[in-house]
Amino acid sequence: MQLQSMETYDVAIVGGGCIGCSVAYYLARDSALDICVIEKEHHLAEHQSGRNSGVLHPGFNYPPGSLKAQFASEGTRRMKEYFDTNDLPLDELGVLVVATDHEERRRLTEIQHQATENGVETDLLESQAAIREHEPHAVGEAALYCPEAASVDSQKYVYSLAGDAENAGVDFFSGYEVETIETNDSTHQIRTSNGTITSSYLVNTAGLYADTLAHQMGVGQEYRIVPFRGEYYELVPEKRHLVQSMIYPTPDPDLPFLGVHYTRRTDDKVIIGPNAVLAFGREAYANTQFDLSEVLDVLGYSGFWKLFTSLKMINVGITELNKSYRKTAFVDAAQKLVPEVEPDDFRKSYAGIRAQIVRSDGTLVKDPLFKHGSRSTHVLNVVSPGLTSSLPFGDHLASEVLSRFE
């Protein structure tokens, strides 16, 4: 959509990823408000929503009772219905979480208890033979099989959701970067790279830049995004048969997003990754890219240094960095799950960057997090499984906005 003169809306949503589009759709469905989505790129889902593993995580390893667990299991169910209704690519392949030593095997039992509390179906496979029935080339002492996990095309999903929002009356401005926001008594003047949009209410779903917009509006000063890049390789076509579905390592309870894994995508490619390495810029997708002011911003943040005070985190940082710059380190991690893969089977693929919120005391925020300001709502943390959670989370945010708008 092209800005004619100064347009005025009841609600302006900044960011055209899965969260922005989901909020837009539910707001339009449940109200008669004039709504727009402002996206800086010319296409939607250019960042996290289009650069992820594309896995629906039903929530087997999230703390029972947490918002994350609740949104993940409800999100998986609602996403499956949505993909079915809209004829979008989804493969219900299931995931195999593999334990390669005694300690991991013990943790699998704990994870299974959590899964049961979260209402997620799992099956504990206690022998190599049982693992091979699901994944003939995976090795491990035991594995947890979760049949509800699925592989989806996240970009097609975001475009479909945006289409639904548009049909419900939402205007989309793509190629409009929000630069500054000035707030007076009753409106926000949103100055973009292409003109000014006025709105009574603002919803900030700007992903990797959500904290900077929130800070501009005096919200969430104690939270800062530290960008962690996740890089992927893909298996050469001749070796794709080594992986039938999704194969994951047993997660570390403190750092559940870590661990190189295999994902069979809906286009049949098998991707391996992601690692988690500090990105030298919020959109620095290559490990050679560098944004000086953004790097200095992270280095000047005390929360970042507090995050790396423990020996464990320093070790993790070095291991992950190693996987980014040394292919052999990446391949070694992948071979623990499927030993038959060889270095020559790996081709460099895409990367995504996680907008991870780190508190000023150095703690990683793991649950979805949003904060309200004066006539505004800011979505600060939507780490994985943000894609899986996007329908219930967007629905929840829309009702929060409506209750505050009224």
Ligand SMILES: Cc1cc2nc3c(=O)[nH]c(=O)nc-3n(C[C@H](O)[C@H](O)[C@H](O)COP(=O)(O)OP(=O)(O)OC[C@H]3O[C@@H](n4cnc5c(N)ncnc54)[C@H](O)[C@@H]3O)c2cc1C
């Ligand atoms: C490597 C990786 C793997 C992942 N794997 C999974 C997975 O398998 N399953 C799962 O459920 N989740 C996964 N996730 C998480 C999931 O992708 C995210 O939680 C989700 O996409 C976040 O969506 P979003 O809309 O908040 O952010 P984004 O998709 O980043 O959207 C934010 C949008 O805001 C726009 N924007 C930013 N600043 C401005 C501005 N100033 N003006 C206008 N527009 C602006 C950006 O261009 C962007 O389009 C993964 C994430 C990563 C990075």
